[in-house]
Amino acid sequence: MPVQTMSPFLDIQREGAIAVVTMNRPETRNALSDNDAVEALVAMCEAVNRDHSVRVVVLTGAGPAFSSGGNLKSLRTTFGRESGEPVMARYAYRDGIQRLPLALSNLEVPVIAAVNGPALGAGNDLVCTCDIRIASEQAIFAATFVKLGLIPGDGGAWLLPRAVGMSRAAELCFTGDTIDAAQALEWGLVSRVVPPEALMPTAMELAQRIAANPGHALRMAKRLLKEGQHARLDTILEMSAGFQALAHHTADHEAALDSYMAKLKR
Template identity: 60%
Template sequence: MNEPVLYEFDGGVATITLNRPETRNALTEMEVVDALVASLERAQADLSVRAIVLTGAGPAFSSGGNIKHMRDEVGTFGGNPAQIRENYRRGIQRIPRAFHELDVPCIAAVNGPAHGAGCDLALMCDIRIAAQSALFAESFAKVGIIPGDGGAWLLPRVIGLSRAAEMIFTGTPIDAQCAFEWGLVSRVVPDAQLLPAAQELAQRIASNPPNVLRMSKRLIREGQRMDLPSLLELSAAFQGIAHRTADHREAIAATFEKRAPNYTGE
């Protein structure tokens, strides 16, 4: 069987690819969870990684839960209610926790259907670009379950409460254009241009100082739960660090010398 997740690194950008097209990149097998979490932790630990592109192999981004396993009540879906609770906590819920600890800017390149936990996976990323063939569905109700991996927290923060409720309560998919209009994705591109567009954006992000990128992302994340005075205090502390980096001095020098900066992460 192929590797569940592929990890490639080039020019400051890590490309993480869900690599189980035979299951439409389902997320609930433990080996997929382990591999995806390990890839995120690898990127977090490597200070040369300045941006991440996350995508799926084959025609789907991710189908979310493995519906065959649901039918057979195995894997994540095996055992009594208490055991299923633990399966979720020790399994797929490790993915949103890993994303929450990730300071590297992350782009979801949604190459096809993103259903259930697959939709939530896209929401865990900072930026979402959709191929024209992409579909997004909070499809849990259609299989008689609830969002179990954080979708009820993520989706309202991205598209607002009313539209999130519509998606969750109906389970009806929305296409890429609707996702764009609702603010779920920042742009829609032809299928063949998806990865080039995501990589180009990732490279533009990666051209900036890596420590500034990570601190900026942390400010955005913390700002979702802090009041303004608390965020201002954290911003001041981060700014004190940023002002005394070699990359800050390089940025100022490059501006005055009218040349491209060369950032080292120092």
């Protein structure tokens, strides 16, 4: 699958080393639980991992919403009482939407979420899988599962505490309350809040500054940050030694050293 493509759910455009990925189903508010949505996002992650010319992904949503999470119209048929015996719902989660946090977690390049509007339920969890999160002033966030008598079925219980801390994650999970962009900034769920018209320019400017750096170093640095969330220090140090040994022998590193030494001779 080429990285620059359009699927029924995703519009993917290349701008140099940046892949701009837009969830493009505004009629469902970019719901994630439909199988083709899952397939499109998983395929995008796999394609980016194979294409070493991609250094950054910017993820956003078309229309007024970032993502509404689950498609409520299909909950009964996909997961509920119309899906058959309960074990079939287990398979539907495991073989469906649960593939998203795994695919995004294994995506090798930095991912910037440009949150243009509501990010609810699984949409909020999708935000949490991204490395950098920028919100429009029109964005809102909520772990809405409990309002529907459900629990976070797509990994939110692991993702949300790592984004905002356990106490705030518990508050969001147990109340289902919605927070606005300003509160999301205060709680650390996002790192910036900007006017709606500045969202994509801000995300793209940051993406360009990241993409200006060597791609192999970016991919290895991200892997270390991800592993550092759960590995022991000695394990990270060993991985760092191995990755650094590889980095020392790249053409990018040699070029950077040559440039630095040339400046010293001036």
